[in-house]
Amino acid sequence: MTIRVVVADDQELVRSGFAMILDAQPDIEVVAEAGDGARAVEAVREHAPDVALLDVRMPLMDGIDACRAISAGTACRTVMLTTFDSDAYVYEALHAGASGFLLKDVRRDDLVHAVRVVARGDSLVAPSVARRLIAEYTRRPAPPPSDRLDVLTGRERETLLLLARGLSNAEIAGALVVSEHTVKTHVGNVLAKLGLRDRVQAVICAYETGLVTAGAPPDGGAGRGAPPPRG
Template identity: 85%
Template sequence: MTIRVVVADDQELVRSGFAMILDAQPDIEVVAEAGDGERALAAVRRLRPDVALLDIRMPVMDGIEACRAISAQSACRTVMLTTFDADEYVYESLHAGASGFLLKDVRRDDLVHAVRVVSAGDSLLAPSVARRLIAEYTARPPVTASGAPSPQRLEVLTARERETLLHLARGLSNAEIAAALVVSEHTVKTHVGNVLSKLGLRDRIQAVICAYETGLVAPSPEGEAALSSPAQARRSRGEDRPLR
């Protein structure tokens, strides 16, 4: 089945470069390009693609607003693009419904992988972006009743589902969670689905955010380790490959 993609970036060379890479794949088709968020949103409404690749900083309508509108109005999943891992809009983008977040210097293979992963219903972060997200939580004061979701929100989960959410927040894959819980990957997928459904979450990234906001997981002093399994942490210290 062909994955249909809209690519939006106000820099024509960047936009066409990403489009060429994706169009060269046998299972991916770029159905539209856009130079701003408003045109990207219009293309999504008209063409109903599977994935929208959005630059954060665009004229007329920025990527965050476009992402929020796309998430509210369609089943299209979004991957945000940014130039710097310290981009101040990482947290806001994820809350807007983004399913992935990549740096613009992403490798060709990782860009293609990201589109495939997100189109399959999973989520993805570049390691340096994951560190940025954790740094946001490290710098925040403790959650209060008037702030983010309280721990009581998790009371709808079973003990095993809470344990699954804990492992999700630490960045473990389904296979790693299965090994930790001594269950099959199929069972893990069921637990993950239950967690997302009961908490009204879109994907694994929002589950991670929820785990931190409710206090289920506290950021580690190092930041990175809280989202990364040992294998992922080793990768992020070396090559900047996306985390699933």
């Protein structure tokens, strides 16, 4: 299946470069380019791509607002690109619905990989960005108790906790002593019940609802191979 992509950046050479790299892949087709956020939103609505690459800083409408409009009104998934390794942009982009966040110095292979990962429904954040995001959340005071997670079963809460700790499906399966297929089912249920688009938003939700708090051990207090305590 061909992955259809819209590339948006106000710098023509940068935009064309990304488009050329992606178009050279046998499974990726760049269906449109845009020089500002407003035209990016129009292109997504017109061409119904699978993924939109959005520069954060663009005229008329910046990448964050374009991401918010695309996430709210279409099934297209977004990857944000910027030269600015700034926490503020990361938080805004992820809350706007972005499924990926990469710096513009990303390697060619990593750019292609990111598009493929996001297109299949997963999320991807540059390692340096992910480390800063998690560090920022763990520095914050614990949020007040929230009943948002009450819709989850005990096992789904455990799955969300391990997601927030950065474990892969295989690692979660090992911790909960279940199959990877069962983990995928739990992850899907968590996303559906909480109205989340992907694993990145699930991690944010876990921190914002207090399921994960500053100072908690990386495995939630449970040893590897045993499930964490129920919340």
